[in-house]
Amino acid sequence: MVWWLAYIALGLFGGFFAGMLGIGGGLVMVPTLTMMFAAQAGFPAAEVLHLALGTSMAAIIFTALASVRAHHQHGAVLWSVVVQITPGILIGTLVGTLFAGSIPSKPLALFFTAFVCLVAAQMIFGLKPKPARELPGALGVFGVGTGIGALSALVAIGGGSLTVPFLTWCNVRVQNAIATSAAVGFPIAVGGSLGYIFNGWGHAGLPPGSLGYVYLPALLWLVPSSMLIAPLGARLAHRLPVATLKRLFAGILIVLAAKMAWGLFA
Incomplete structure (x- = not known):
């Protein structure tokens, strides 16, 4: 019963920030689930990170649906961009999960921790590309989607930390970028979940x-x-000081990722 309560608390925390920041919740779910699984009997130490990645990616499917519904009600989702980027996203996520399934836990944990630190630095210092160009053509969006999908699946995120900066760089308003990123998180999560199910199918232990x-x-x-709280986070994204909350969330991410990596190596 204690673990059920812990999963519920994690869903509330991850879902809230997923809706607010368009990040999918994976950045906080993966290290927390890794530590939860490692503390329970019956979980092989060599697979706790892979299980956390797959479970987090599957949870993002539902979080993204709840979040994008709230953003769509504000008319902020650029559906034309979502349609263009989705084919590349699906291909990229399948490639990313295949690669993740072949990497041992410790190198994968180091990569995840380094990625989290980069994302956290971006949040803390407010680093974002200047709007310097327009969206590329269909082929360019497809290529970007493939890269975003592959990296997102490798670290089990909804792609917000990649999609939002890309769209902002392409002169898309921040609110539209966050909303569109939430919508893009759905195909990322679907493709990534299928990949993690396939890679772990029949795995002994x-x-x-x-x-x-x-x-x-x-x-x-x-x-x-997570579905219960994500719409609330999406609505509050238009009212609360998101920049301040990003810095707070970034600090939490660094602590969780460092603790996860320490636990796996210790």
């Missing part, structure tokens, strides 16, 4: 209730809580 690298008992509690 996974705990009961696993569908490939997706741990269903955790997903069962993460989804309702």
